[in-house]
Amino acid sequence: MAGLELFLILGIPVIFLVAAYLIGSGIEKRHFQRLEAAEARLRDILVVNLRTLPPGLHGRETLLVAGQVALATDYFKQFVASWVRILGGRIKVYERLMERARREAIVRMLEEARAAGFSQVWNLRIESATLGNMRPGQFVGMTIIAYGTAVR
């Protein structure tokens, strides 16, 4: 019976880790595929982070457009991150999470611009925040807002 208890105490977290890793990487891969497809559709919209509008845009219509997203971390990412914080190095799992969040927010902003009939977005800015302060250094997820001025 002691063997069974030991198996359960060690085995259940490992099962969760493996499940989180497999499902999490599946979600990630599909998200990256959706992002590539969306970005290909929206490639003709000009996006710059220049602040000053050129003088030639006289009399054009403007609209503030924004895209927002909140993405969750998962059990596996947090596990990896806690080890990297001890050993040092890049936390690639979080790098990928932030890249997905940024690209998703920008895609949503461009979709709002496209839906309203705009073809240019100026002064792109990105703000982020982590969500949930369960324990120091742990976060439930991160949120990004990407916004700019659409011009036509």
Next chain:
Amino acid sequence: MIVVNTETVPGRTIREIKGLVQGNTVRAKHIGRDIAAGLKNLVGGELRGYTELLVEARREAMQRMMAQAQELGADAVVNVRFATSSVTAGAAELYVYGTAVTLS
């Protein structure tokens, strides 16, 4: 009310600067969405409840900012910026600020 995050509105010049205007909201989720987020935390994915929360927060904060600009008698708000932060577990603040101006 024209709202832009550039410093100028294309083709118009700024006649008078009315001042800084702002809007903010702090929104919390109800328990149902929070539980769903807790499950998402096991495997990852988008937190739709939180995203909707922040989109509503953005709209409300922008309304408040434009109302302030209206009170000052402005035509436009320029150089709008957003800031977002997590206030407490399950709640997020969205803050928007800009400069209210009149255009010629």
